[in-house]
Amino acid sequence: MNKFYITTPIYYVNDRPHIGHAYTTVAADILARWHKKQGESVFFLTGTDEHGAKVAEAAQKAGQSPKDFCDVKAQDFKKAWELLSVKYDNFIRTTDPAHEVATQQALQTMFDKGFIYKGDYEGLYCQGCEQYLTPDDLVDGKCPDHRTEPQLIKEDSYFFKLSHFEKELEKRILGDELKIEPKERKNEVLSFIRSGLKDISISRKNVKWGVPLPFDKDHTTYVWVDAFLNYLTGLGWQGSGVGDLKYWPPDIQLMAKDILRVHSTIWTGMLLALDIPLPKRMFVHGFFTFNGQKMSKSLGNVIWPEQLVEKYGADASRYLLLSSTSLGHDGDISWDKMTEKYNADLANGLGNLVSRVFNIIEKNFDGKVKAQAANIDIVKEMEEFRLSDALEKIKAKIDWANKKIDETKIWDLVKSDKAQAAEVLGELLGVIIAAGECLQSFMPQTAAKILAAAKAEKIIKGEGIFPRIK
Ligand code: MSP
Numbered sequence: 001m002n003k004f005y006i007t008t009p010i011y012y013v014n015d016r017p018h019i020g021h022a023y024t025t026v027a028a029d030i031l032a033r034w035h036k037k038q039g040e041s042v043f044f045l046t047g048t049d050e051h052g053a054k055v056a057e058a059a060q061k062a063g064q065s066p067k068d069f070c071d072v073k074a075q076d077f078k079k080a081w082e083l084l085s086v087k088y089d090n091f092i093r094t095t096d097p098a099h100e101v102a103t104q105q106a107l108q109t110m111f112d113k114g115f116i117y118k119g120d121y122e123g124l125y126c127q128g129c130e131q132y133l134t135p136d137d138l139v140d141g142k143c144p145d146h147r148t149e150p151q152l153i154k155e156d157s158y159f160f161k162l163s164h165f166e167k168e169l170e171k172r173i174l175g176d177e178l179k180i181e182p183k184e185r186k187n188e189v190l191s192f193i194r195s196g197l198k199d200i201s202i203s204r205k206n207v208k209w210g211v212p213l214p215f216d217k218d219h220t221t222y223v224w225v226d227a228f229l230n231y232l233t234g235l236g237w238q239g240s241g242v243g244d245l246k247y248w249p250p251d252i253q254l255m256a257k258d259i260l261r262v263h264s265t266i267w268t269g270m271l272l273a274l275d276i277p278l279p280k281r282m283f284v285h286g287f288f289t290f291n292g293q294k295m296s297k298s299l300g301n302v303i304w305p306e307q308l309v310e311k312y313g314a315d316a317s318r319y320l321l322l323s324s325t326s327l328g329h330d331g332d333i334s335w336d337k338m339t340e341k342y343n344a345d346l347a348n349g350l351g352n353l354v355s356r357v358f359n360i361i362e363k364n365f366d367g368k369v370k371a372q373a374a375n376i377d378i379v380k381e382m383e384e385f386r387l388s389d390a391l392e393k394i395k396a397k398i399d400w401a402n403k404k405i406d407e408t409k410i411w412d413l414v415k416s417d418k419a420q421a422a423e424v425l426g427e428l429l430g431v432i433i434a435a436g437e438c439l440q441s442f443m444p445q446t447a448a449k450i451l452a453a454a455k456a457e458k459i460i461k462g463e464g465i466f467p468r469i470k
Contacts, residue, residue, distance in 0.1 A: 003043070004035040005247040009255045010047040010092065010230050012130075013073035014058035017080040019303045019321065019333075020256070020288050020295060026318050027285065027327060027387060028254050029086040033441035034382050043247040045234040046081070047092035048074045052223030054127050056209035066209045070095055080305045085314045085444055092234035094211075094226055103221060103229050104214040105239025106274060110160065111215050115273040118216075121157040121201045124150035130223050131262065132201065145258065158203040158219060165269040166197040172278060173264065179281040180264060181385070182328040185257065189264045197265055228267040232276070242276050250279040252385075260284050283385050286330035303333070312338070315443035316346055316466065322442065323391045339469055349398050350435065351466035354450060356405055357428045359461040360421075364414045367458035369422055374430035376438050387442075394438050401431045429454060 008028045011021050025046055032044035049055075050070040059069035074093050081088065092099065110116050123132040128146030132153075142149050170193045172178050173186065180186035203219035204210065210220030229237075231253070235245050242248045255263060263282055271278050287294070290301045308317040320338045323345070325331020361369050376397050381390035404424065413421040436450040446465055453462055 002040045003247055003251075004032070004040045005043045005235075005250045005252075006032050006035075006045070007231050007234070007250050007253045008046040009259060010049040010094065010227055011077060012052075012054060013048050013050050013070050013077070014055050015297075016073075017077050017305060018295065019305060019308060021077075022080065022084060022305045022308075023288060023321050024254050024256065024285065025081060025086055026084055026321050029081075029084075029088070030318070030322065030387060030441045031252070031254075031382075031385070032089075033087070033444065037440060041246075043089045043235065044087070045090050045092060045231065046086075046088045047090070047230055047234060048077055048094070049223065049227045049230075050074070050093055050095045051210040051220070051226055052130050053204070053207045053209070054130055054223075056207065057127070059209075067095060083309045083314060084305055084318060090234050092230045094230060096233070098238070099230065099233040100211050102233045102237055102239040103211045103226050106229055106232075106270075107221060107225070108214045109240060110270070110273045111158075113273065115161045115164065116158050116202065117161070119157060119159050119199075120154075121159075122152070122154040123201070125153045126150040155205045157201040157205065158213060158216070159199040160202045160225070160266070160269065160273070162197045162200050162266060162269045165272045166193060168272055169193055169197070169265065169268055172268070178264070178268065178278045180260070181281065181283050185260055185284045189260065192261060193265065197269075200266060224262055224266060225270065228263075228270060231267075231279075240274075249277045251281065253279050253282045255282065255284060256287055257284050258287070283327070285327045286325065288325070289330065289332045291334045292332055303335075308338075311469065312342055315446040316342055319346065319391070319443055322387045324388075326388045327385050342466070343468055345395055345398075346466040347468040349395060349402065351464055353398055353402050353405075353428070354432055354453075355461060355464050356402075356410075357425060357432060358453065358459050360410060360414060361425055361429070361459045362461050364418070365422065365425070367456075367460055369425045369429055369459070371429040371433055371454070372426045374427070374434040376431075376434045378438050382441075390438070391442065394435050397431055398435055401428050404428065429459075 006028050008024050028044060032042050036042045056066050059066040062069055078091060126133050126143040126146060128143060128148060133143060133150050170190065173180060173190060180189055202222040202225050203213055204222060205219055207220050210223060211226050213219045213221060231250060235247055237245055268278055290303060293299060293301055295302045312320060320341060324333050361367055376394055378390040378393055381393065408424050410421060410424060432450060433454050436447045436454060439447040
């Protein structure tokens, strides 16, 4: 049986889950469900990133200990995923004791192998990114993502010999041993690597909220190094050897473009240092903007998953998130656009088709019409992670079926030629079943409802599935 291991980034707990996080997580859930349906043995990992200066500061502001703060915030993420019907196989927290122990073991191994050494560091640190920036990264002296001035940090620090892995990483990525998609992103990473990889600082002396280095307890581990290892510890890894980890390596790691560079260099470099196979693929999606603007708490234009679910329900929210933009590219959303799409695709599209077809069958054929076999082939789209294209294809078939009802004037046809009407309805019922099957990964509850009703011995109209929304 093929295995399929899929990961999302682990999210910082200083933030509340918003629809940017939901987008990645729901996409991963859809892919996980799809691969399960193909008969593969699937493991889907998500979780929270809980150490570092940023989280410590947020906890302090909230007047809580970092651990208490993280306990509450991790729950917020779990609740959001539950609301959106996300079914992960494990939710890893970097404060899990087993994760911390394995992280220390991995650091010790890299240290013993000579890939970690002590030095002095001076650099510009952006706490929002939890990353050092170079002067070239800055716009008007500020971090372009967080619009804040980075701090100048000067302290002794341990370094990871990332430069040592430059050529090997270039080779693996160029040859697609580690595939980075979409292609533009691969080229970006390659040119970044070719511009020269520098050794990176992997410890902090003045940040107490972190995993202590096993070989120098005055330092804590750089939060990204700790975070990356979640992809291993989330499978139960204890700090060395991956031989008995059934799901390793990841078949796909999903993330947005903001964190590709660190994943494709630091994370992969650590794996080479630890002698562990690299992930097979990183798939990078774009950024959501809201009404044309970057979503941010200070601009007050953030959409929270619970608002989405309250308005549209879980399944429609999943549909709207994934159909609003093509997975590899940036996309803009707004309440108006989402409501319009909900009404067009779900209320007038799928919902209307199902209720009209079921209604006529119930009224004229005593609920019994033989469905004809139909197929909507979305395999290629799903394999290439083109989730919005898959939804488009399903929608096109639904539109076709709705049009067929109008064109054949089915209500008249039932009276004038019942046999012919049964033929058309059989075809339409087949389309409903095919759409239901394709939608199982996207809208699990709705698809189950549609399939059960369409395959029932006696079809009844039932309640509408997607009421129109203003
Ligand atoms: N903790 C790190 C990741 C460590 S992984 C070893 C981190 N966390 S984060 O909370 O900032 O999450 C970043 C990720 O959240 C993005 O890569 C993306 O998956 C998702 N998104 C956050 N905002 C987003 C949008 N506005 N649009 C699309 N995705 C967004 O970085």
